[in-house]
Amino acid sequence: MNWTWFHKLGSPKWFYQWASKWAGKLVWIGLLLLLIGVVWGLAFAPADYQQGNSFRIIYIHVPVAMLAQSCYLAMGIAGFVALVWQMKLAPVFIKSVAVVGAVMAFIALLSGAIWGKPTWGTWWVWDARLTSVLVLFLLYMGVIAIQNALDDQVFADKAVAVVSLVGVINLPIIKYSVEWWNTLHQPATFRLTEKPSMPMEMWLPLLFSALGLYLFSAGIAMWRMQTEVLKRERKANWVKQEVMSDGI
Amino acid sequence: MNYTSFFKAEWLSLLRRKQDTLNALLFFVMVITLFPLGVDPSSEFLAPAAGGIIWCATALSVLMAVEGLFKEDFNDGSLEQWLASGLSVSVLVLLKVLAQWLMVMVPLLLALPVLAQMLFLPWSSLLTVMGSLLLGTPALFLIGAIGAALTVSLRRGAVLMLLLILPLYIPVIIFATGAIRAAQLQMSVSGQLAILAAMSIVALALAPVMTAISIKASVN
Amino acid sequence: MNYTSFFKAEWLSLLRRKQDTLNALLFFVMVITLFPLGVDPSSEFLAPAAGGIIWCATALSVLMAVEGLFKEDFNDGSLEQWLASGLSVSVLVLLKVLAQWLMVMVPLLLALPVLAQMLFLPWSSLLTVMGSLLLGTPALFLIGAIGAALTVSLRRGAVLMLLLILPLYIPVIIFATGAIRAAQLQMSVSGQLAILAAMSIVALALAPVMTAISIKASVN
Amino acid sequence: MQKSVNLQVNQLYLERGDRDLCQDLTFSVTSGELVRVAGENGAGKSSLMKALLGWLPIESGQIEYKGEDVTVHRDVLLADQLYLGHTPGIKTVLTPLENLRLYCPEASLQALEQALEHVQLGPYADIPAAQLSAGQKRRVALARLWLTDKPLWLLDEPFTALDHAGVLALEAHIKTHLDSGGAVMLTTHQTLLTLSAKTVELAAA
C-alpha cells in the first residue's frame, strides 16, 4: 500500500493548499444538495399517512443525527492517530470537528424533541437512542471544554486526543448498554429502530439532504482547520507568504 | 524510588489522612440519606430503587475520592519526579489507584449491609450489590484517574472532570443496576456481572496508559 | 485592595475559567441524567420525584462549586493578603460568594425548564421549583462557604467538608421539596417558601462571620 | 508627605508546637530604618512576621505602634503595613496587570504600567501569570511596592528567585522608601548588595 498520501496529509502546508482547493467546492456542492433534499422533502414529498406533515422534520433530523455519530467516530480515529503517530494535523482535526459534531448532536436532540411533542405527546423519553445521543452530546462538550480550559497547546492536544479516543471506545459500550437497559426494563413504547418502510419519493430527498449535509460539514470543518493551521504555523515561512499574498 | 517504596509511601499518605477515608464513607451515607429525605421515604418507593440509589451514591463518592487524585502530586512537583525516575508511569498510576481503591472501598463494603437496610434493600439481593460493587468500582476508579490527570493543571478542575468521566460511568452504572434488578426479580445475574468484570479489565488495560500520557503532557 | 477591586478581580477570575460555569451546569445535567439511568426512566416514577431529584442535583452541584472556594486563595497566599488588607473579611467572603452564586445559578436557572422536561416535571410546578431555587440556594452557597473555609488548610478537605455541611443542607432541601410537592398537589406554597427565604437570610447574617473566623484560623 | 513609622516590640515570647522561637525579643522599627530578621532555617523569621500581623498567638510580650498598644487589636498597625509572604497572593489566572489592579485599585492605568516596567514585566502585562517563570511571578507581587504609600513594609524573603538586576532594582527602591521616611522589615538569607540593615537575630533553638 502506498502511504505517501498519509504522510502528506500530516504536513500542514500540504493540507492547507489541498484544503484551499477543495473546501469551498465542498461547501457549495453540499449546500446545493442539502437545499434540493430539504425543499423536495418539505414541499413535494407526499405526507405520511399516520403522522401527516410533522414527519417532514425527518429531512433534518436523520441526516443530522447520523452526522453527529460519524463526527465522533472520525474524532476517535484522529485521536488514535494523534497518540500513536503524533501527527500534527490530528489534534487540529479533532478541534475543528468537535464543534461541528456538537452542533449536530444538539440539533438532533432539538429536532427530535420538537418532533416528539406532536407524535409522542412529550418532548423527551428515556429511550435508548435518545439517551445515547444525549451522552454523545456530553462527550462533545467534554472535548470542547477541556481544550478551552487548557492554555498549553501541547497538553491540550494530548488531552483532546485522549478524550476522543477513550470516548469512541465507550460509544458502542454506551449504545449497547442503553439499548439493553431500556429493553430489559421498559419495553420500548416508541421504537426508533424499525425503519418505516419508506416509499422512494420520501427516501430520495432524504438521501440528498444527508449527502449534502456531509459534504457541507466536511467543507466547514476544513475551513476551520485551515484557520487553526495558520494560527499554529504562524512562524513558518509558507504561512507568512500565504498571509502576504492574501493581503491581510 | 521504586514500585514498592512508591506504594508504601502512597499507602502511608492515605493512612495519615485517614479521616478522609472515613469521610468518603460518610459522604456515601449522606447521599443515601439525602435521597429519602428529598424524594420519598416510603419503603414501596425505596426498596425497588435501592440498588440504583446505592450505585449513584457510590459513583459520586468515587468521583469525590479520585477527583483530586494527582493534584497534590502536581503542585508539589511529585509528577516531575515520577517522570524523572525512569519508572513506568502507567504502573505508578496503577499502584496509586490500587491504594486509593482499597482505602475507599473496603470501609464502604463493610458499611453496606447496614445502609442497605435503611433503603429496605432485600437481604437476598445484598450479595449481588456487593458483587457488582467489587467488580464494577475498579473501572470507576481507573476511568476517574484519566479525568483527574487531564484536569490536574486546572485550578478548579473538579467539575470539568465530572463532565469528562460521567459519560463513561454510565454503562457501568447501567449494568450494575441491571444486575441488581435482575437479582430482585430472582433472575440470573452472572451475565451482567461478567460484563462488569470485562469493563474493569478493559479499563485496567487502557486507563493507566491514557492516564500516563495525560500526566506526561501536564508536566511542562 | 478595596471591595470593588476585589469583586472585579473575582468576577474576572470566574470569567477566565468560564468553562467552569458551563461545567457546573453540565454536572447538574449529569446528575439529572444519572437518576433515570440508574433507577427508573419511566414517567410514573420520575414525575413525582422530579422536584426532589432537581434539588438533590442542585445541592450536589453547589457542593462541587463551593468545595474549593478558598483553596486557591490559601495556596497562593491571597488569604494572608485579605487579612493584611485591613478590609472586613466577612464582606470579602460575601462578595466572593455572590460572584460565585451569580456565575453558577444564572445559567442553571436558565437551563432548568428544559431539564425539568426530561424529568417530566409538570409545567405548573416549574415556577415553584425556580422560586425555591432562587430563595434556597443562597443558603446552600453560604453554608458551603463555611465548610470550605474550615477545610481549606487541610490538603484534601473536600470530603470532610461535605460531612460538615451536608447536615445543614438537609433542612433546606426538606423545605424546598416540601414546597414543590405542595405545588404538585395544588396546595399553597408561600409558607414553605417564606421559611426558605428566612433560612437564606439567617445564613446571610451568620455564615460570612463564621467563614471569616475560619479563614483567620487557617492562616498561620 | 513624610511617612512615619514607629513599631516597638517588647520582650516578645513566641513558640511553635513545643519549640521556643524567641524569648524576650525586644526591637524597634522606626522611620528610615531597614530591619533585617536573621536566623537559620527554621529559626522563626516567618513566624515572627505572622505574629506581628496577629496570625500567630503571642505567648507573652507587648507590641506598640505609634505609641498605641496593639498587642490585642492590630488595626492601627494593619492600616499602615504592606506584607509580602513566601507566597504573595498572585492569582495565576489573572494577568500581571489585573493582579495589580486588584491590589492597587486607586492607581491609574499608567501608574500600573509604570510599576510593571519597573519590575521588567512590561511585555508580560497581559499574559496570564501561570505562564510566567518563577522569578517573573515573584516580580508581579513586588510591583505593588512601586504603587503603595504604606509606610511599613514587611517582606518575607523578597529576593527569592530574583535575578541580579532584580535584586538591585528592589534594593534601590527600598532605599528610596527609607529615605522618604518609610521603614522596612525583611528576612533574607542572601547578603544585601547595597543596603545596610539593623539586624534582629533569632537564635537557633
Place this chain on the structure above:
Amino acid sequence: MQKSVNLQVNQLYLERGDRDLCQDLTFSVTSGELVRVAGENGAGKSSLMKALLGWLPIESGQIEYKGEDVTVHRDVLLADQLYLGHTPGIKTVLTPLENLRLYCPEASLQALEQALEHVQLGPYADIPAAQLSAGQKRRVALARLWLTDKPLWLLDEPFTALDHAGVLALEAHIKTHLDSGGAVMLTTHQTLLTLSAKTVELAAA
C-alpha cells in the same frame, strides 16, 4: 567506582509560546564539570532543564549522552540523572524520613538518618513536612543528594530558601560529587561561594 558523564547538546532551539528561548545553543557537561545555566528571570533556564528531560518539545537540535543520540528517546539519560526542580516533590503529610524512604528505597535506615543529619534535619526526622519552615522543606529534598549514586545532577535553583550554612554544606557536597567523577548542571541567581563553574548563558529575548 568512578562515575562518568558525557552530555552533548548541539544547536538546540527552544521556544515557549511565541518567544525563542535559545537558538543554536551548544554546550557539554562532562565528568567533574559544574555547569551553571545563567540568564535573567524568564530567560528559559528551567525550560532548558525540562527540555533536556524530555518534557518540553525541542524545535530543533540534538542531544547526545555517552555517544548515543537521545534526542528522541531519553531513557539512557533519564537513568543517569537526578533532577530537583523549583518544587522538588516533597509530600507534606509525610515526615522527612518517610519522604527519603520513598525516593531512596535501597538506603538503610542509618544512611537515611545520616543524610538528614547532613542537612541539619536530624531533630525533625519524624515531624510531618507541613510543619517545617520554607528552608527546611527544601532541605528534605536536598538530602537525596547525600544518598544517590546518580552521576548527573540537574538542580534548578537548589539554594533557594537555604541559609548560609546550608549553602556552604551543599556546595561542599557538590564538590565531592564532582571529584568522584560526577557532573552537575544547576541554575542559581546567587553567587557561588566556594565553587567555580562553567557558564552557559541564555541571552534575553
